[in-house]
Amino acid sequence: MSPGATDNAFNSNAYRQTLGGFGTGVALAAAFDRQGRAHGLIVNSLTSVSLDPPIVLWCLASASSAFEVYTQCDAFSLNILAADFEDHVPRFSARGDRIIPDDLIETLSTGAPVLTGAVAVLDCTLRSRQQEGDHEVIFGDVAAFRSAPQADALGFFRGRFFTLTGEEEGER
């Protein structure tokens, strides 16, 4: 059975709750708009697609007010957030102005804005994009990256934020 508009049994709240059981990190997708303003958007759809060549993807709601920013840019970054960024999350997930202050950004290889205090940064050129359902899947070629392996990361699980610590309890 394929769940869809004609399937009354498909409950989208229950579906969201089900997906929420997949714990993730939290990232800030960042890109400059045509006016040179740095936009940031909270996302957890970041996925590694290929290691060689290094390709990542993330998914952007087609209805997003920031759709043009992220589909018209040549480059974007995905910034894996540190736990101490949690206070800024509402600002970058709420509707309205999601401009990143200058003192929080720099640039690496592509010229896209990257966050200074991120746990890890993937600096990407826009490779391709593909509409699937109600989202745009955005693929990026990773041109540069860096990480701060000691920093605690922000996690998201069942609708709540958590701190993911880097404390080692043995290698896996």
Ligand SMILES: Cc1cc2nc3c(=O)[nH]c(=O)nc-3n(C[C@H](O)[C@H](O)[C@H](O)COP(=O)(O)O)c2cc1C
């Ligand atoms: C933890 C978390 C993860 C999110 N992940 C995504 C995502 O992967 N893709 C997306 O388009 N929006 C995602 N959002 C929603 C956006 O951050 C933001 O709330 C939404 O784009 C606001 O609507 P607007 O773009 O129309 O202003 C996420 C929000 C939260 C809190």
